[in-house]
Amino acid sequence: MNAIVNKLDRASMKEWFEHMHRSPELSMQEEKTAQYIAGIVRDLGYEVEEGVGKHGIVASLKAGNGNGAIGLRADFDALPIEEINTLPYKSGVTGVAHLCGHDGHTTMLLGAAKYLAETRNFNGTVRLIFQPGEETMQGGPAMIEDGLFERFPVDAVFGMHNMPGLELGKLYFTPGDVMAAVDNWEVEITGKGGHGAMPELSIDPVVAGSSLVMALQTIVARNVSPANRAVVTVGAFLAGNAGNVIAHSAILRLSIRTTTPEDRAMVLNNVRRLISSQAESFGCTFKIREGVPGAVLVNDAAETEKVAEIARHTFGDDEVIYPGPTYLGSEDFAFMLQKKKGAYCFLGNGDTKMVHHPEFIFNQGILPIGAAYWVALTEGYLR
Incomplete structure (x- = not known):
């Protein structure tokens, strides 16, 4: 097992994930979720800016004397679907549930945030971008319009999504057009x-x-x-x-x-x-x-190869698939990639129901893998 994975605070990640899963909020209505996230990263010592694009959060941490900066983005809105399962942490809100795994995405970034704050084994600035409203394609454009990259400069920006049907725990990278x-x-x-x-x-x-x-x-x-x-x-x-x-x-x-x-x-x-x-x-x-005019999600070829190599070095060649699949699914991270170079990858969720299915279950076993990827990317990019 990767050394970073072994040092992550799994207990806190489980607590964060299950709290958010029990308390979902719809796109651009995520006020309480945003407050919860902001409280965690503020306690970890990050410089936190709330209300970016309504409920968006940017948490910044600088280490060393480097001038480089990267953005790591996770979404945190839920869907208007009634959850059908018997999980002990099942959604407590009728007709609303985290059935796309955005609670998992945010948890992975929070896990990385805690590790990075404690170790500071990088040279530069890492900016954690917690984004609302992905499901309605509103949150990304709202944060950009609110001056995301002018107020919080980065050299590149990166995103990640769990994906049912892809092998559990493996990372998938594809240069060029990835999502519709x-x-x-x-x-x-x-x-x-x-x-x-x-x-x-x-x-x-x-x-x-x-x-x-x-x-x-x-x-x-x-x-x-x-x-x-x-x-x-x-x-x-x-x-x-x-x-x-x-x-x-x-x-x-x-x-x-x-x-x-x-x-x-x-x-x-x-x-x-x-x-x-x-x-x-x-x-x-x-x-x-x-609605918001659509955009194809396009990964920068050089950045995709760079982060895939970091992932290979971190997890081993067998755990990284390059090139990976493409999908007709869509992501408003596409708008961020129109403004900054970067890459979006997939993390296999294994043999589960597809995202947006009422019986979808995010596999908590991949939380440490996603968090370790964010840590490795930060340390590798900001040497």
Whole structure:
């Protein structure tokens, strides 16, 4: 076992993780979680700035006389999903749970924070970036807009995510395009509500919305080259409350993922076109509410090779996979990588349910590995 792993405070990491898991908060509503994190790093001796991009935290620690600085980023928001398991530290909030592992990501960075504060075996400044609102793609842009990199300069920035289906405890690095751009849209279709027994007096937005759901599935199949990757998902369809009432309006929430600028422009234009034509054909009106514009997550090739080599030196060649996989999943860390060079890696969570599944369980066994990676990266980068 790696020497750093053996010296980590596992008991504290377990306590931090289980506390956050029991007390999840939704994106950009993480006030209590932010206070909890800030209290820990402040007690460890870091210079702490709260309220960066609403609930974001930057904790800085300098050692030696070096001028170099790196940023290590972890997210801490939860999802609007009811957790289904029997864990003793199960979510205590109805309909909200850490089912993507952001509580684990923050715990790993806190574990590294404690080790680095105690050993200070680096020369320069490490900045721990605790980010809210990743699930809604709001937190990263909010922190950047609030002057993240101007107020807290770094030479490079790094991120990490657990990943079910990848071998437990192994680290995966891929240069170049790693994750897709995502555009989260909400579409409101308005018809004319009425009695379910008299449809001729109504205009049914559920029928129009249902037709739209099916039509949207033709965009990727018939317009995106099979050599590229994209997906249009309707993750929510909200309308009505009773079987004998024709709803007045319907809400569809879309997740649109693309991997090239050209495909993104084409897919979004086709989504707009189909929303308009489908609504009009059923006699409905519509509104489109567009979310934060998407961005492909692009790892800097040189930085990816550098951190992969640090990981090999720390854990051994067999524990590092290079190049690793790419995903149509999305990350607002992409916006940070547009501003600073850096790399984003995956840490295998083993054979578990996928993230965002109600039965997903973050494997606590990887907490020390993730923390040790952050320590090794800091010590290796800031020699």
